[in-house]
């Protein structure tokens with residue numbers, strides 16, 4: 055059964071995007087990364103929030119623009135949205151978390167579902183369906199923007215399974 059993984063690049067002060075969803079801060083740091091090279095072939099499907107799907111792209115202006123992991127990955131994408139969207143090959147749209155997660159897991163087979171989008175990741179955590187978290191820290195402070203997790207609640211315990219890779223315990 056597929057596991058849900060929230061893998062994200064983040065600033066050292068805990069943001070995945072700048073104000074208004076700006077991702078240009080990440081562009082100068084895009085470089086071959088063994089952690090990403092290890093992760094990408096283990097991803098079977100993406101579960102994507104609509105703001106991520108429609109949003110800024112750190113690969114903007116380059117050959118990887120508009121492609122998952124800058125063109126390093128291809129496969130089924132499940133996008134959560136409340137609004138109509140134009141059809142895109144390989145992309146399915148779902149209007150609620152439970153059916154989106156079920157579809158993404160079915161599409162991923164034995165591989166990971168990688169969650170893209172902090173809001174969707176938070177909902178997965180709160181619904182108890184988020185299995186693992188992988189942080190890919192970037193040497194920058196952003197100061198404000200979209201947080202890794204924007205939530206109020208008790209601490210969530212994590213168990214390390216690798217460098218910056220954690221299993222959600224409770």
Ligand SMILES: NC(=O)c1ccc[n+]([C@@H]2O[C@H](COP(=O)([O-])OP(=O)(O)OC[C@H]3O[C@@H](n4cnc5c(N)ncnc54)[C@H](OP(=O)(O)O)[C@@H]3O)[C@@H](O)[C@H]2O)c1
Pocket residue numbers: 061062063064069070071074075076077102103104105106107109110111134135136137148149150151170171172173174175177200
């Ligand atoms: N640093 C990284 O590695 C990384 C990775 C991915 C994304 N990002 C950035 O993170 C930002 C996006 O994150 P975000 O937290 O703002 O938004 P998000 O999770 O990408 O998308 C949130 C939107 O998805 C839709 N949605 C969420 N849950 C839903 C549900 N249960 N049912 C139906 N629709 C649902 C809603 O859109 P509607 O109601 O409008 O349909 C909601 O406003 C972007 O700037 C993106 O570029 C960074």
